[in-house]
Amino acid sequence: MGRWVALEGTEAVAYAMKQVAPDVVAAYPITPQTGIVQAFAQFVADGEVHTEFLQAESEHSALSACVGAAAAGARAMTATSAQGLALMWEILYIAASMRLPIVMPVVNRALSAPINIHCDHSDSMGARDSGWIQIYSENAQEAYDNTLQAVRIAEHPQVRLPVMVMMDGFITSHAVERLWIEDDDAVRAFVGTYQPACTLLNLERPLTFGALDFYDYYFEHKRHQVEAMRRAKEAILEVAEDFARRFGRRYALFETYRLEDADVAVVVLSSTAGTARVAVDNLRRLGWRVGLLKPRVYRPFPDFELIHALRHVRAIGVMDRAIAFGAMENGGPLWLEVLAAAHRHDLRIPIANYVFGLGGRDITPSEIEGIFTDLMQIAERGTVTRPVTYVGVRGEMPLPTPAEWSLWIPEATMAGD
Amino acid sequence: MQEMIEIRWHGRGGQGVVTAARLLAEAAMEAGYFIQAFPDYGPERSGAPIRAFTRLSRSPISIHSQVQTPDMVIVLDDTLLGSPLLLEGLKSEGWLVVNSARSPEQVRRQAGGYNGRLALLDATRIALEVLKRNLPNTPLLGALVRLTGLFSLEDLTRHIRHHLAAKFGEEVVRSNLEAVRRGFEEVWIDPGRIASGERPIEAVQSGMALPWFELPRGGLILDAGNAIAYRTGDWRTFRPVVEMEKCTHCLYCWLYCPDDAIQVRGGRFLGFDEAHCKGCGICAAVCPPKAITMVEESRAVAAA
Secondary structure: OOEEEEEEHHHHHHHHHHHHOOOEEEEOOOOOOHHHHHHHHHHHHOOOOOOEEEEOOOHHHHHHHHHHHHHOOOOEEOOEOHHHHHHOHHHHHHHHHOOOOOEEEEEEOOOOOOOOOOOOOHHHHHOOOOOOEEEEOOOHHHHHHHHHHHHHHHHOOOOOOOEEEEEEOOOOOOOEEEEEEOOHHHHHHHHOOOOOOOOOOOOOOOOEOOOOOOOOOHHHHHHHHHHHHHHHHHHHHHHHHHHHHHHOOOOOOEEEEOOOOOOEEEEOOOHHHHHHHHHHHHHHHOOOOEEEEEEOEEEOOOHHHHHHHHOOOOEEEEEEOOOOOOOHHHOOHHHHHHHHHHHHOOOOOOEEEEEOOHHHOOOOHHHHHHHHHHHHHHHHHOOOOOOEEEOOOOOOOOOOOHHHHOOOOHHHHHHHO | OOOEEEEEEEEEOOOOHHHHHHHHHHHHHHOOOEEEEEEEOOOOOOOOEEEEEEEEEOOOOOOOOOOOOOOEEEEOOHHHOOOOOOOOOOOOOOEEEEEOOOOHHHHHHHOOOOOOEEEEEOHHHHHHHHHOOOOOHHHHHHHHHHHHOOOOHHHHHHHHHHHHHHHHOHHHHHHHHHHHHHHHHHOEEEOOOOOOOOOOOOOOOOOOOOOHHHOOHHHOEOOOOHHHHOOHHHHOOEEEEEOOOOOOOOOHHHHHOOOOOEEEEOOEEEEEOOOOOOOOOHHHHHOOOOOEEEEEHHHHHHHO
């Protein structure tokens, strides 16, 4: 049987790693990921797990070591944050393109400059097109569960792609929460033994890894990679199904909350989804029909399923904890993706963007209520007048409050615009 | 001249193919043309077959794809003549220009029975005689001036003087101009027996192998060690020649050869693996008794 424990997010992930007992963990500590590496190193030092633990001299080397280990047929993991992820950049693409099932918890942290150790999603969002599967976790429980599932997803014979498991820096990583830890044996049974299809160390069948690949083959290999990403969606659901059967906790591509009869909806990743749930409840008490959609899997992006779930609402607010500088309206990456998906699947409703929480700026239920209020006005008006709002930024026009909604007359606001 | 002339260059890494494509373009630019010159780089391997392209036009050039149907195929190394891809897409009115000491008949035969327009120049010999270095580009430029009539020998002279005088001095300018003049005069031109509209030789489709879903994932190569099937010896522009009476069987060559192309039996030097020796010359450089010398491949083949 499992048990309830009080753990920080990083400790929960380190515990999951201990239970997975990868052959190789190569990492370099960086705030706020440090807790993972520190706790895992302790497990190794105490003989609780027999993993080859390597503290590399940089994140670039850490992931490189994982690439070598995974190519050799080992189950390999690492973990990082922000600048560390940025330093891994070129190896991210190599790991994905070589189809190596590396699992990497990423504790989301703002990228410098100015230097900042707190949460936003600019690090992992920057890596969204690197070919890694990306799974975002709301809390310590999800970070633990997703880490376990990531191993199975990455190693799935139809996939063989590396997986990043995100949690919010400090908000989740350094918060102690109550979570359910499964039994070691049950986890071992769930993750199974890694059966590499090809290994560098197989002397019976020598292979060449990472050979030069020009315009005569490179494109075909990229197309092959696309197929893996496509199949990942199904594999993620298959693994989630088995996880639910064994442990009772159910996961999908995304999670909805009071969305079925909602007029307006917010789409938001990770810990803020939890905060948004409070805002939804507050407004529901006032009789507002508001709902929430929390994407769990960002890569592969569940465009069809997501738009299908949102088809009945009158306005969507997409909350982004990152800016895609220079992109349309200087909005956030999640918004751009939802806009594209709506266009692709013929959903013609207003979709506004709310960029929030950069550099760890706190986001509160009342601010999210402001976002819902703005969305109610947008739904009433039928059009978006301010495509991107930088929530809570001094000098920006503030969002309306729910109290203003009862007094709001569309024409008056239009004239005021 | 027609609106645009497209040229494809073939040679081996280290022979100045890319430079040649550029030199011609620059000279043409000074004569008033719009130009484009670009390489088709592979791994930068000395002696490996490489290609480059030149476009010369009377109006601005907007196309950025490789040259598909060249008006001219220029071959800097006649050991490449056997390749079926060499003449791919060459227009029926197009010219095959070859740097070779061989006879026109030999060249035509080697080029798969090519019977179109042919120009031959022993540019390597001229370069070695005049420039004292294996730089066939310069005499070849002279030949191209004569062949295309795109610009005059005076234009080219001015261009060469302009680019070389300040950096290398008058002596280098003079020898380069002499190389150009001899290229212009010595190029052997044969219009061939091609009827208008007829293709000189069937173009080979450089078909790509497998569809994406049949490839091993991640660029994996399943038959490791298949490099042995790759005749890297074909990249050779110089080959090692040994004087056995000087060889002491010290096997320094075997130790240093980066391609494992030294054949040894019973601790004694036997010879070179010609299928894989790239002609890098390291064996000659390290040979203590200087028993190995590097000889130009085409001349070694001609002598044999």
